[in-house]
Amino acid sequence: MIGVDASPEMLAQARKRLPDVAFHEADLHRLPLPDNAVDTVVCALALTHVPDLAAVLAEFARVLRPGGSLVISDAHLLVSYLRPTLARRRGTDGRPSLLAEHHRPLSAYLAAALPLGFQVRQCEEPRRPRHSLDPDTAPDPLPAYVSWDLLHWCPEASAAALDDSPIAVVWHFQLDGIRKAEQPDQIN
Structure with missing residues (x-):
């Protein structure tokens, strides 16, 4: 098994989990x-x-x-x-x-x-699995940023747009x- 990533940080994480795998820092356009x-x-x-x-x-x-x-x-x-x-x-x-x-x-x-x-x-x-429409028990469908805060105010619309997509x-x-x-x- 050979691992390739352009990110040294991601390679460091991978090496911690899979110490016996050969990892290379490289771009997908030029695999080593x-x-x-x-x-x-x-x-x-x-x-x-x-x-x-x-x-x-x-x-x-x-x-x-x-x-x-x-x-x-x-x-x-x-x-x-x-x-x-x-x-x-x-x-x-x-x-x-x-x-x-x-x-x-x-x-x-x-x-x-x-x-x-x-x-x-x-x-x-x-x-995406279907979620409950109950706003108290439904998991957050997406992180709530900017206008996406509205998803919490109208869970039915959120479920219709996001569930099963x-x-x-x-x-x-x-x-x-x-x-x-x-x-x-x-x-x-």
Whole structure:
């Protein structure tokens, strides 16, 4: 198992939990692996912060062996409509800042993956569980910031908008057994 992250802080946390795993500080656009090096790539909740999806998927295809699997989880496009983008802490100064987020329709993943020789094996859209409408017992549907405070005043509207909505998309792609570069030229 090999772990890759661009954040030294996240790598430090990962090393604490998994001391026997090799971790590398690197960008998703330049993985520190040779071509055809791994059987499976798992990318969890990171692609929403990448502006060029196709370039990262091309890097995943480069390091995967033919027939290898790519499993991606990412925030669902609907999440961008249902919750505000929240400030997160970054850097040593502790100042809040927004991470860039790129909310994509499901078709964007297909448009980036299929030309690289990936085939869809499965796509799931996990949903938020239904909550009670009783404001005293219902869990907070979202952090209460700015106008989102209104969600507590009208739990029926909150439940209608948020309950049972997709919160993520999980893709399982498989790389063709024959890479495009290895395929014979076709005459059209």
